[in-house]
Amino acid sequence: xxxxxxxxxxxxxxxxxxxxxxxxxxxxxxxxxxxxxxxxxxxxxxxxxxxxxxxxxxxxxxxxxxxxxxxxxxxxxxxxxxxxxxxxxxxxxxxxxxxxxxxxxxxxxxxxxxxxxxxxxxxxxxxxxxxxxxxxxxxxxxxxxxxxxxxxxxxxxxxxxxxxxxxxxxxxxxxxxxxxxxxxxxxxxxxxxxxxxxxxxxxxxxxxxxxxxxxxxxxxxxxxxxxxxxxxxxxxxxxxxxxxxxxxxxxxxxxxxxxxxxxxxxxxxxxxxxxxxxxxxxxxxxxxxxxxxxxxxxxxxxxxxxxxxxxxxxxxxxxxxxxxxxxxxxxxxxxxxxxxxxxxxxxxxxxxxxxxxxxxxxxxxxxxxxxxxxxxxxxxxxxxxxxxxxxxxxxxxxxxxxxxxxxxxxxxxxxxxxxxxxxxxxxxxxxxxxxxxxxxxxxxxxxxxxxxxxxxxxxxxxxxxxxxxxxxxxxxxxxxxxxxxxxxxxxxxxxxxxxxxxxxxxxxxxxxxxxxxxxxxxxxxxxxxxxxxxxxxxxxxxxxxxxxxxxxxxxxxxxxxxxxxxxxxxxxxxxxxxxxxxxxxxxxxxxxxxxxxxxxxxxxxxxxxxxxxxxxxxxxxxxxxxxxxxxxxxxxxxxxxxxxxxxxxxxxxxxxxxxxxxxxxxxxxxxxxxxxxxxxxxxxxxxxxxxxxxxxxxxxx
Numbered sequence: 001x002x003x004x005x006x007x008x009x010x011x012x013x014x015x016x017x018x019x020x021x022x023x024x025x026x027x028x029x030x031x032x033x034x035x036x037x038x039x040x041x042x043x044x045x046x047x048x049x050x051x052x053x054x055x056x057x058x059x060x061x062x063x064x065x066x067x068x069x070x071x072x073x074x075x076x077x078x079x080x081x082x083x084x085x086x087x088x089x090x091x092x093x094x095x096x097x098x099x100x101x102x103x104x105x106x107x108x109x110x111x112x113x114x115x116x117x118x119x120x121x122x123x124x125x126x127x128x129x130x131x132x133x134x135x136x137x138x139x140x141x142x143x144x145x146x147x148x149x150x151x152x153x154x155x156x157x158x159x160x161x162x163x164x165x166x167x168x169x170x171x172x173x174x175x176x177x178x179x180x181x182x183x184x185x186x187x188x189x190x191x192x193x194x195x196x197x198x199x200x201x202x203x204x205x206x207x208x209x210x211x212x213x214x215x216x217x218x219x220x221x222x223x224x225x226x227x228x229x230x231x232x233x234x235x236x237x238x239x240x241x242x243x244x245x246x247x248x249x250x251x252x253x254x255x256x257x258x259x260x261x262x263x264x265x266x267x268x269x270x271x272x273x274x275x276x277x278x279x280x281x282x283x284x285x286x287x288x289x290x291x292x293x294x295x296x297x298x299x300x301x302x303x304x305x306x307x308x309x310x311x312x313x314x315x316x317x318x319x320x321x322x323x324x325x326x327x328x329x330x331x332x333x334x335x336x337x338x339x340x341x342x343x344x345x346x347x348x349x350x351x352x353x354x355x356x357x358x359x360x361x362x363x364x365x366x367x368x369x370x371x372x373x374x375x376x377x378x379x380x381x382x383x384x385x386x387x388x389x390x391x392x393x394x395x396x397x398x399x400x401x402x403x404x405x406x407x408x409x410x411x412x413x414x415x416x417x418x419x420x421x422x423x424x425x426x427x428x429x430x431x432x433x434x435x436x437x438x439x440x441x442x443x444x445x446x447x448x449x450x451x452x453x454x455x456x457x458x459x460x461x462x463x464x465x466x467x468x469x470x471x472x473x474x475x476x477x478x479x480x481x482x483x484x485x486x487x488x489x490x491x492x493x494x495x496x497x498x499x500x501x502x503x504x505x506x507x508x509x510x511x512x513x514x515x516x517x518x519x520x521x522x523x524x525x526x527x528x529x530x531x532x533x534x535x536x537x538x539x540x541x542x543x544x545x546x547x548x549x550x551x552x553x554x555x556x557x558x559x560x561x562x563x564x565x566x567x568x569x570x571x572x573x574x575x576x577x578x579x580x581x582x583x584x585x586x587x588x589x590x591x592x593x594x595x596x597x598x599x600x601x602x603x604x605x606x607x608x609x610x611x612x613x614x615x616x617x618x619x620x621x622x623x624x625x626x627x628x629x630x631x632x633x634x635x636x637x638x639x640x641x642x643x644x645x646x647x648x649x650x651x652x653x654x655x656x657x658x659x660x661x662x663x664x665x666x667x668x669x670x671x672x673x674x675x676x677x678x679x680x681x682x683x684x685x686x687x688x689x690x691x692x693x694x695x696x697x698x699x700x701x
Contacts, residue, residue, distance in 0.1 A: 012488030032608035063238030085218035118319035153188035216263035248326035250275035251494025276487025432468035454480035481662025493601035524599035533601030545594035615647035
């Protein structure tokens, strides 16, 4: 069914390691609802089907009313991390069998010899060489021998491979050898999953292209099985549409596309959150954001600049290079389940290892024996010491206190509350470093941005992290713990097309680039036809990767007009290079590297109903509890408010705690937060609040 279906219900699902989050919007009424169910790692589709059924029951609607279903998944990433993909073979050009092993001959961490590069996903005995050869200009130096391919395919069959990656030298320039080899291999191995580097990553740089193709092949059969199971389970609960999958660049793709290129889903869930942040920020008037997503095991940070997400052409998946366009997201091991521990020198550390969902933090009462960030927040009263998730998850506060006393307070000779606060401060410092990685280290001043906090633990630590980074404004969307699911409902269908053309960017080079853009536009139109996107909902984004002559890496340059003059393109490159590196080189020749086209099919988004108007803080008051805010403030009696009862325009001054089903927001002393017309909480730092009060007093003077 087309994404432009007339049914009114649209559902987004994000599969996490601990919970599967769901969001539903009724486009007819604007009503939005959220739900969480425990994830089922053995079969993620089971939790998806259960969650959809429970969510529809919760809102009193029928599955037949669902007109759109999108989901984010970590299935491919988890396979690579756990090395549970398919038994894979590889065919490559003679002399390039060991490219995966050699890599770039660099160490992941220059001074830490304990950190090793990951072992290739295809062992050397199943990497077989072919005596074909294509030149970089596309000329055939050695023709493909069909008999040789058939012989090698039989060897792979004897090795019982389930999948075959075909990665030939310079196939990005001319794919005909790879395509012919695929046809020959398919005759010998009719059930094998086959990937071509010229289709998965048609760019130069052999190591990145080979790595991406091998990873795609390695996860392909299992992802296909998962998608088939998901289709069956979704149909089993009565949903009449096939699910879309969000990919690493923040767009949606159909099941058919996901089967061919599952490697594009390696950052599926986090990308949905960043995409949703950009859309909500635009609607709220915050076009420059640091997105801050804290879950159970990790913190994911990115930036939105002038309303647009920041892309990268390559990033690792479990240490393996993946060269597909992705939203630039920096991930660290810091989440609610991160373990607090003391190193050999007596210093307190938090993460990167986590207790995960099983057994989870000690406070969950499932046998956890490690002190975690969640336990620290419960000890300090920042989280409800009785129950979470609107009472659905009971909390063992005594267990949290006992484990922090045993693991941290006693060894460091600290009072219990100072030990718990120390855990939070160490975690916040780690989160702050992650934010500086995507801001200061990229040439952006952190104070320019608002902190967009989401995830189950993002709002809980937002105030501390903002102070750590000098950020003055915090934005917390409604039900932040399920924002990645909501972000899927805000994403468009999209796919990235790329062609490498390495040559000087002179007038002839620009003519060649224009011809390549035209050919790619035809391919993009054909793909959108297959995705059943009506012409009125289509748009195309063009870009170039350029570099100065003599440079090894290129700079992406977005084009607002594919027919722009070469002078305009060079001026855009000069500015992009200055932004990336801090300088430009006037007079230096510029080289074209890649041409890019992103095909976009715009999805109807709808608008959720706004929060209620009128009302007072007393209407939202749930109660009061003691919260520890540090040695200076000590334990303070702190009102606890229900976010769902807050009215538009209502301002809450700290100290206060605002709770909802999926998250908790801490408003520290000296801070204030206001609910805007879109349902977002906009919080100001203590210095910003002081400045606002001073301005008000001056106005009255």
